[in-house]
Amino acid sequence: MTEMLPPGSTIGILGGGQLGRMLSVAAARLGLKTVIFEPGGDCPASHVANYHLQAEYTDKDALRRFADSVDVITYEFENIPTSALDILESLKPIRPGREALRISQDRLTEKEFLTSLGLSVAPYADIPDAAALEAALGTIGTPSILKTRRFGYDGKGQARLMSPADAPAALVAMNGTPAVLEGFVDFTAEVSIIAARGLDGSVSCYDPGENVHREGILRTTTVPASLSAALRTDAVLLAAKVLNALDYVGVMGVELFVTPGGLIVNEIAPRVHNSGHWTQNGCVVDQFEQHVRAVAGWPLGDGSRYADVVMENLIGEDVERVAGLAGERGVAVHLYGKGEVKAGRKMGHVNKVG
Amino acid sequence: MTEMLPPGSTIGILGGGQLGRMLSVAAARLGLKTVIFEPGGDCPASHVANYHLQAEYTDKDALRRFADSVDVITYEFENIPTSALDILESLKPIRPGREALRISQDRLTEKEFLTSLGLSVAPYADIPDAAALEAALGTIGTPSILKTRRFGYDGKGQARLMSPADAPAALVAMNGTPAVLEGFVDFTAEVSIIAARGLDGSVSCYDPGENVHREGILRTTTVPASLSAALRTDAVLLAAKVLNALDYVGVMGVELFVTPGGLIVNEIAPRVHNSGHWTQNGCVVDQFEQHVRAVAGWPLGDGSRYADVVMENLIGEDVERVAGLAGERGVAVHLYGKGEVKAGRKMGHVNKVG
Structure with missing residues (x-):
């Protein structure tokens, strides 16, 4: 029996962007509180969190106050300065753990790690x-x-x-x-698998989604992906292998290339992932709640897929289409509360269901 | 074309309980901000709202500041003092409007109103x-x-x-x-219908749910309700009649008794309703978002039901069952962030899907 944080406990989240925002909402759904550590003011997560501690990652006092105010620490991005992690780690559990961060912060280390597990990379x-x-x-x-x-x-x-x-x-x-x-990898499709591992070691994977990128930015994720049953199983097995090897706690996004020779791992992200946003309208428990459950020591939830979904990012001026989109049948709108529309900025997304 | 509040606008919510909490989360999903007016401290809605204005309903200055800080005003309960409504109404639109409040605040007025529409009451x-x-x-x-x-x-x-x-x-x-x-009404079942009307006059009804009360408190809502196709249509028509008669904007809960002679209206609530919580895990757009869409002048969303759901309230010590419930297949947990467990207090609910 692992320790389960009771309702009323507080999760500290490093980073206050849209992922932190959606993590905060998921935590609230479970009766958990959130404190956001984020240098920027009026950040998306601050709108829905219990408290926003606005400070730089170099501010040691602020980091200590943050750790003192929470029961467990997680993050919405992987590029957290090591010096900040050193301070936080001495005060409260960080989930997912340091090893996952160390590996995913460096593309070379990541590729060496994946290769050591017998997985294919470019x-x-x-x-x-x-x-x-x-x-x-x-x-x-x-x-x-x-x-x-x-x-x-x-x-x-x-x-x-x-x-x-x-x-x-x-x-x-x-x-x-x-x-x-x-x-260069000559792939037929890009897919990603969102996988979760609980504090008790249990693993749950969402159905793989098929991604389309443009100018290096994710545009759409479609579930189900056009993937054979065999490759679908391969994707689940390799994701579970990565999670187990890291004694991972939380949600991870694993991006894969589909090639005639099988699956090639593009990269791993030790956090909730844009390509998992479809789970908000396709599963009883979405990736954000699954991550919160894992880091809080709760049982993982039911992540089985009950609907076909196309997730489309609203990037920059795309957000001006929201009035029309909101009236479409089967469309769920998710906006991030960002004031200024900028080219290339992720303003929100829509999940088109069914 | 009705005026649609753009993302970044602010909705003022009178009342900071669990309904206000779930309305705030729904508003955030659409990129809208919320200000909660609530006399109590550390209220459930304050955890997820942009701002909690803590003041009494008799505090005229606070009411004016509240109205000044928001674009539109709504509420999570119907028993708002008339003196407060008089001040607020002179400053910002209140949706649903005063007539719905006047009628639902008084059981006698409500029954006379429903009778005048040709509807059956006890x-x-x-x-x-x-x-x-x-x-x-x-x-x-x-x-x-x-x-x-x-x-x-x-x-x-x-x-x-x-x-x-x-x-x-x-x-x-x-x-x-x-x-x-x-x-006394000799009913075979209690059902309720959650109905929404947009600022443009469009109406959308959720599938009726079947309710079980104990000690005057709702325990479970089950969809689909055991209701004939004819009565289902009757329920939709009568709800739409009530909404239209009031030129209503927002979500309303209509409680009905099913009798051999047809449907009898028990009561109407001019707000989101406990018996509509199942929509969170049964529809693309739930009752909270539907209400926010309506009061913000957005198009109503897709409220069609895609799953069978049993909603069960967690009352008082029921909340201690949450660890077990969280691990069950198809179970979505919704807790309200209330610190103290009291007998009869609604602490949360679960939606059991499929």
Whole structure:
């Protein structure tokens, strides 16, 4: 029997964006309170959380106050400074744990970890400098993608190489930081699997969703994915393998490429994931509540899928379509409370059911 | 084209209990902000609202500040003092409107209104005094129920008369306030219909649910209700009639008795209703979001039912069963963030799906 935080307990969430917002709502549904740690003011999560502690990740006093005010700590993004984690970890449990963060914060470490589990990843090479890039282009070739090892998201910190002549510009785009070169994968589809592991070690996976990206940003996720039964099982097994290897607690997003040779892991995210938003209108217990349940030591909930769903992100001016979308049959609207519309900014999403 | 409050607008909610809490969450989902007006501290809605204005309903300055801070005003309970409504109404739209409140605040007025629409209600009589009660017992007889005309809920302010000898005690229970005597209705089932009307006059009704009360408090609502197709249609038509007659904007709960002679209206509640909580896990758009959409001038959403649901209230110590319930297949847990467990207090509910 694992310790289950009783209703009225408080979950601390690092990061106050839309994922923190939807985690807060899920926590409230279970009678749990939330405190958001987020440097920005008027952040999406602050609108629905019990308390918003507005401070920088370098503010040690604030971090200690945050830890003192909560029973367990989780996060909505993986790029949390190590110095902050060191302080927090000494005061309260952090779930998912440090190992998951250490691995997912660095693309090279992540690929080495996945490879060590026997999972397939794209061909890759460590690129500390120009010489390494030249050598790697000899083996991996082009087209390929140079990516910063750390702090990349939504296509940021990436440069595409269509020929070796693109190498100098790609290196400039890395801005002097360590990088990794990834070989091109000829995939037929991108899918992701949202998997959860409870404090008691139980694992529950959502049905895989099929993703469409544009300009490095997720546009739609469709369930069910066009995936054979065998590959569906492969996806579940590999996700469970990753979670078990990390003694993971919480929800993880695992992005996969579907190829004629099987599934290739693109990346893992130790948190709720944009490609799991469909679960809000396709399952009794969605990914946000599942994550909260896991980190609070509750039993995992029923994540079986009861409907076909297409999740569509509302990016930038897409949000102006909301009046029309809201009146459509089977459409659930989810907006994030962001005041300013900017190009490329995720303003909300809709789930189109049935 | 009606005016639709854009995302970022603010809805003021009078009352900070669990209904206000779930309304706040629904508003947040649509990118709308909420301000709660509630005299009590640490109220359930305050945990998820943007702001909690803690003040008494007699505090005119606070009422004005509240109205100034919001774009539209709604409420989670019908017994709002008239003096407060007078101030608020002069400053911002109140939805649903005053007429719905005036009628539902007084059992006698409500029965006269429903009768004027040609709807059936239980036999009733105005009971200003003991003489009136004696006369009414001659026509209505026993068993019957004496109820205060105003401020009753969850079985409070009611006295059952099994014989005319119970009259004196029943009058004492009324504590000198005006009352109404209701004749006993020999019903085969209690059902309720949750109906919504948009600012544009469109009406949308949820599938009727079948209710079981114990000690005057709702215990379970089951959908689908055991109701013939003809009675189902009757329920929808009568709810729509009530909404239209009031030029209503928002969600209303209509409680009905099913009798061999047809449907009898028990009472109407001009707000989201406990018997509509099943919609959270049975519909794409639940009653809370539907209410928010209506009062914000948005199009009504898709309230069609996609699953069978049994809603069970967690009352008092029932909440201690939550750990077990949370692990059951198809169970969605909804807790209200109330600190203290008291007998008869609604602590949360579960929706059992499928």
